[in-house]
Amino acid sequence: MTVYATVDSPLGELVLTGEESATAAGGTALVSLSLPGQKGAAEARNGRRLAPGAFEEIAEQLRAYFSGELTCFSIEFAPGAGTDFQQRVWRAVEEIPYGRTASYGRIAERVGAAGAGVRAVGTAIGRNPLLVVRPCHRVIGADGALRGYAGGLPSKEWLLGLEGALAP
Incomplete structure (x- = not known):
């Protein structure tokens, strides 16, 4: 069954959705994490059961991250989301260390899609x-400029500031 929970954050109310019993341990594997104002965030609750305790471990990690105490998440994601190409890109994104940035072009190179693959x-x-x-x-x-972010550029700027990744 698909469930959701909300977590208060400095960016506003986050909506976490997941599949119950999607893991061998019988827990809830994370399917999505939406920010306020993100396209589809309002619909993230539709047709899902509210399960406030389903993501407590993830909520604790998020609170630690937002307070500057956590730099690397340890979260089990639900399998199967995204195309093969998307999954390769997402894995490359996951390898960007806390407090660092990478360009879209650099990610394209890492996944073998340099040049026209940047788009x-x-x-x-x-x-x-x-x-x-x-x-x-x-x-x-x-060029170091902040470009698109599903959660909005102010949220992207805030997150990079939290991590100390913004150039002075």
Whole structure:
């Protein structure tokens, strides 16, 4: 059964959705994490059962991250979301260290899609269903400018500031 829970954050109320018993331990594997104002965030609750305790471990990690005490998440994601290309891009994004950034072009090179593939990489990053915990906010333009973010550029800027990744 698909469930959801909310977590208060400095960015507003986050909506976490997942599948119960999607793990061998019988817990809830995270399917999506939405930020306020994100396209589809309001619908994330539709047809799902509220399960406030389903993501308590993830909520604790998020609170620690937002307070500056956690730099690397340890979260089990539900399998199967995204195309093969999207999953390759998302894995490359997951490898960007806390407090660092990478350009869309650099991600394209890492997944073997340099050149014209930069646009496809941007599209794949834009479809990341796990904002914050899969750190697509760490991907910036080649010129250092902040470019699109499903949670909005102010949220991207705030997250990069929290991590100390913004150039002075």
